[in-house]
Amino acid sequence: MAKITYIEHNGTEHVVEVANGMTVMEGARDNNIPGIDADCGGACACSTCHVYVHPDWVAKLPERDDMEEDMLDFAYEPDPERSRLTCQLKVSDELDGLIVQMPEMQI
Template identity: 75%
Template sequence: MAKITYIEHNGTEHVVDVAPGLTVMEGARDNNVPGIEADCGGACACSTCHVYVDNAWIEKIPAKDAMEEDMLDFAFEPDAARSRLTCQVKVTEDLDGLVVHMPEKQI
């Protein structure tokens, strides 16, 4: 299991265990973490699972692919360096301790 910390826009933290093989989005959904809507269910067809990866983790997670880059154009206030769609980040043991910050809203 990997411990992932989801931080709401208001500062509320949710630390949850997420099994390897799931996505960061599935970890939020399965643990009722508010702020990640995931309207498309993880198909990379919306931007409602957008987060900002904590600066300490930016270089430690796999790079974005072109489809994710395109969908981030629709996210609320995307940040070129820190924005990710959680449906596209697969959890591994290497992500134990990952911290993500949620935007003010999802669109």
């Protein structure tokens, strides 16, 4: 289980525990966190679960694969270093303390 902090664009923080094996997107969805739409349900077929990963966490996460890179091209104001799709981040004990911030909007 990992404690993950989701920060809305307006600065509102939501700290929730997410079970190992779920994705960061599923953790947001299951805890009614606003700002992650997840329109495709986690199939990496859209960019509506886009977040900016806190700078301290960028190097700790697995690298983006080609499919995630392609979908991030459609995200709202992607950041080349910090943008990730939460459907592609699998929760494990190593993600305990992860901090992600939602963009102003999802497209």
